[in-house]
Amino acid sequence: MEKHLRILFVEDSPEDAEIEERDLRKGGLEFTSKRVQSREALQAALREFKPDLVISDYSLPGLDGMGVLQIVREIDTLVPFIFVSGTIGEERAIDSLKSGATDYVVKDRLAGLVSKVRRALREADDRQRQKRLEQELRQAQKMEAVGRLAGGVAHDFNNLLTVISGYTELALARTAANDPGRSDLEQVLRASEGAAALTRQLLAFSRRQVMTPIILNLNQRVNEMGKMLRRIIGEDVELVTRLDPGLGNIKADPSQIEQVIMNLAVNARDAMPGGGKVTIESANVMLDEAYVEEHRDAAPGAHVALTVTDTGQGMSAETRSHLFEPFFTTKEQGKGTGLGLSTVYGIVRQCGGSIEVLSEAGQGAMFRIYFPRVEGRVESPGGTKMMSAPPKGSETILLVEDSEALRNLVYSLLKKHGYTVLIARDGEEALKVSEEHTGTIHLVVTDVVMPRMGGTEMARQLLRSRPATRVLYTSGYIDNATLDLEAEILKGAFLPKPFTPQDLARKVREILGTPA
Numbered sequence: 001m002e003k004h005l006r007i008l009f010v011e012d013s014p015e016d017a018e019i020e021e022r023d024l025r026k027g028g029l030e031f032t033s034k035r036v037q038s039r040e041a042l043q044a045a046l047r048e049f050k051p052d053l054v055i056s057d058y059s060l061p062g063l064d065g066m067g068v069l070q071i072v073r074e075i076d077t078l079v080p081f082i083f084v085s086g087t088i089g090e091e092r093a094i095d096s097l098k099s100g101a102t103d104y105v106v107k108d109r110l111a112g113l114v115s116k117v118r119r120a121l122r123e124a125d126d127r128q129r130q131k132r133l134e135q136e137l138r139q140a141q142k143m144e145a146v147g148r149l150a151g152g153v154a155h156d157f158n159n160l161l162t163v164i165s166g167y168t169e170l171a172l173a174r175t176a177a178n179d180p181g182r183s184d185l186e187q188v189l190r191a192s193e194g195a196a197a198l199t200r201q202l203l204a205f206s207r208r209q210v211m212t213p214i215i216l217n218l219n220q221r222v223n224e225m226g227k228m229l230r231r232i233i234g235e236d237v238e239l240v241t242r243l244d245p246g247l248g249n250i251k252a253d254p255s256q257i258e259q260v261i262m263n264l265a266v267n268a269r270d271a272m273p274g275g276g277k278v279t280i281e282s283a284n285v286m287l288d289e290a291y292v293e294e295h296r297d298a299a300p301g302a303h304v305a306l307t308v309t310d311t312g313q314g315m316s317a318e319t320r321s322h323l324f325e326p327f328f329t330t331k332e333q334g335k336g337t338g339l340g341l342s343t344v345y346g347i348v349r350q351c352g353g354s355i356e357v358l359s360e361a362g363q364g365a366m367f368r369i370y371f372p373r374v375e376g377r378v379e380s381p382g383g384t385k386m387m388s389a390p391p392k393g394s395e396t397i398l399l400v401e402d403s404e405a406l407r408n409l410v411y412s413l414l415k416k417h418g419y420t421v422l423i424a425r426d427g428e429e430a431l432k433v434s435e436e437h438t439g440t441i442h443l444v445v446t447d448v449v450m451p452r453m454g455g456t457e458m459a460r461q462l463l464r465s466r467p468a469t470r471v472l473y474t475s476g477y478i479d480n481a482t483l484d485l486e487a488e489i490l491k492g493a494f495l496p497k498p499f500t501p502q503d504l505a506r507k508v509r510e511i512l513g514t515p516a
């Protein structure tokens with residue numbers, strides 16, 4: 001990807017400039033050039049010609065070398081700058097370097113020019129790459145920090161929501177169908193469902209969402225969503241799909257993948273109020289070291305790329321730099337929450353993928369997502385088994401939960417369904433309760449994240465003395481410390497927060513088996 005070089009000569013003698021040009025071309029450099037000799041022409045050329053390199057004489061009529069250097073540095077702090085002069089002395093040469101010149105060459109020893117130019121260009125390239133990497137690192141750190149914040153808030157929020165919706169459902173169950181207070185309670189329930197959806201998005205962004213990944217094929221997902229996509233996009237916008245029939249598989253949570261495609265499609269539609277075209281493409285792509293070096297988030301190897309392109313209004317560099325931040329939106333109040341792309345970002349990163357965005361204002365936009373390709377056959381998503389019988393039981397359950405409100409709620413729910421319930425506030429207390437209890441404990445229902453001792457460590461210890469006991473984890477989020485939990489999640493002994501009383505009763509019964 002050799003870019004075309006532009007060199008600006010600040011030189012009053014056309015002959016001298018010509019000699020220098022010829023030397024450079026003889027040395028194998030290809031470039032376009034421009035020659036200026038006045039302050040005004042120099043300033044204009046820096047802004048419009050945008051040189052990759054400036055070669056300047058040291059003494060020009062009406063302008064001295066240091067003056068030229070100063071003008072250049074005012075407009076472009078980074079462009080390599082080389083003095084070529086017959087008159088520059090050792091001392092002044094050193095002064096010029098201190099003032100920001102890159103190098104200097106004495107006119108009657110022009111032989112050194114080519115190598116000095118090459119070195120200056122190479123160093124400028126390195127500086128630029130360095131600058132870009134630093135920028136990307138800062139961006140990544142910012143996203144990490146915002147993610148931690150969002151994840152933390154969402155975790156506590158989930159507990160509160162489970163309590164709010166849980167008690168509301170209990171109250172509703174006790175309220176007669178014609179009670180005037182009923183619709184108030186239903187409003188509370190609806191609002192808490194809305195809040196739960198919001199927390200799910202925040203968790204997705206912070207990559208702490210509990211997911212159930214399976215091997216799937218993107219083409220299949222796009223095809224299945226076809227009808228819905230068309231309806232969302234509307235009649236003014238044409239939808240084109242170009243799917244590679246030999247597309248490899250990926251490992252991801254199918255509902256999350258659908259959310260990614262949907263969020264991108266909705267954004268594309270919003271960017272084309274006057275109509276246009278959305279193209280959804282899939283392809284197998286091999287990412288090489290060169291690509292990875294340019295894209296900090298990407299990993300080398302076989303990938304499956306999903307590209308969504310639109311012909312809409314595009315975006316400015318400023319918008320692009322905030323794109324994935326939660327709550328960043330350019331849409332008017334009430335139109336967008338700014339969570340669409342942050343959700344996409346979280347999901348893609350959690351799958352080990354990366355995102356590339358190309359867009360200019362007025363030029364449409366292209367979002368390309370690279371998912372790591374996996375071997376293996378497509379799996380079908382496991383549906384949750386519904387049970388019609390009232391999920392009651394009489395077994396003994398140890399409930400471990402640090403949030404008091406939630407503990408009380410779950411306690412009364414389980415009691416109501418006929419279970420004997422023991423309670424503990426954290427892992428350590430749970431072990432003590434287990435030790436002191438002489439009868440069977442059929443099931444432990446435990447939070448994952450708790451002070452002193454978390455759920456997974458507690459379960460490991462408890463199972464040593466009670467190997468037949470089953471464990472049900474409940475959590476609003478997962479983090480690195482609970483990675484081994486993923487195995488449990490896949491086995492199904494996991495209940496994501498917030499959950500409804502029905503969810504809980506059904507899950508408990510599912511684990512304990514049908515009552516005798």
Ligand SMILES: Nc1ncnc2c1ncn2[C@@H]1O[C@H](COP(=O)(O)OP(=O)(O)OP(=O)(O)O)[C@@H](O)[C@H]1O
Nearest residue numbers: 267268271314329330331336337338339340341365
């Ligand atoms: N295809 C696109 N073309 C132009 N701008 C886009 C495109 N996709 C996203 N953007 C810009 O990025 C911003 C953030 O997008 P994001 O999906 O995160 O939030 P939103 O669409 O504003 O709100 P939400 O998705 O929560 O309803 C948008 O407000 C818009 O400025």
Ligand SMILES: [Mg+2]
Nearest residue numbers: 263267340341
């Ligand atoms: Mg959006």
